[in-house]
Amino acid sequence: MNRVNQVVKMHLRNKFTWFLIPWAILGVNFLVNAVIATSLNDGEVINTGALASIFVYTLITGTLTLKETFPFAIGLSIRRKDYFFGTALAVLLVNVISGTAITILSVIEQATDGWNVNLHLFEIKFLGDLPFIGILGINIILLITLYFIGFTISSLHRRFGAVSMYIFFPAVLLLGTITSYTMTHFGLWVEVAHWIANNYMDLFWWMIPMVGVCMVISYGLLRRAAV
Template sequence: MPRLLSVVRLQLVNRQTYLWMPLIILGGAVALSILVFQLIPGTGIKYAGGAAAAPLWYFGIVGGQSLSLTFPFALALSVTRREFHLGTLLTATLASIMLAGIYCAIALIEMATDGWGVNGYVSTPGLGANELGIAFITYFTVSMTFFAIGYAFAAILKRWGGLVLTVVITLLILLLTGAIILLVRQGAWPAVAAWFGGLGYGGGSLLALAVVAMMWVGSYMLVRRLTP
């Protein structure tokens, strides 16, 4: 465990990446959303969840940097690849917990202020202060998912280079698009959409966490063979 904590400290040497950048992005998105709310006429409920999700997308970049920028230094400090991988996973978990907690705090503020005084909300519908437990799990899961994607792509890039990474991303997009087209043409899309909708945020998060766990296992298969 102390070795893993050493990796966490190494990852957090640059606190801007894990702390200040997400906070600045989130703060800017919330401030911009509140200004936009002021311009929207009417007294109905207004949502701007997309803008506030920017820090979650940013975690994909953080995941990539956690490997590409830190891995060589970790090996130079005699950290094993297994320790680096698990320590980075611990770092991602802690950072995702922090970000999920901040989103829940924003939901509480919105409830206390009736949507910043203008009935406007950056919280995702259904993930407000009345569902803090589900909201926390969901935001945590999304953060971990983007981090894992960035980390996996960085592992592919470092293992085989940019050409292979581009091919992998292209194939994934084609497979996903092809699967959607097939479902639509077979008339199965409504049933699939209903199944995912039935899972709800909680069930969907648990399913996504299972996928994230498999991604971390797959990434380790690459990391264990990486060279600085």
């Protein structure tokens, strides 16, 4: 357990990567959009997609963590098992904090009618009917899921090298292309969009076992990965 705590502390020392960069990006987006909304001052509602930046950043962070910390941790004689569970615990702590902050800001945004300038950056409209705890849970689950998707991709690269990426990404691109063509050919986009709008809570619940699957896969890969 002591080694796990060492890994957690190792990660949390890097506040620049875990906290400062994503919130600086969001802060700049907020300030720019607030200036625009204030200058317009005509009652027009401004909906931005800037909140997506922190979720995309979390995915990217998941892909970079191994490269930046795994060789260092192994060099300190930390077992791969301890590294993995320490990393998972750090990810949980960081994303609980980030998810809570996002949710609180969304509540403030809703209560002030878009910061009194009709600016909507943190509030996700289709989640507006959910209670605070529901929105909080969704934000945390989504952040953790995206992180471990990136972490699993990075673990695949660490285990099998660059050749695995030459196989993985073309396969994903091919699958995406086939899916997109099929959806367009049969005119399924609108129907799928309506289904997602009516069943989005089920999709979020399925993210929990998805995290479990990603963790199992990445742990299995790291056990045999080269340093």
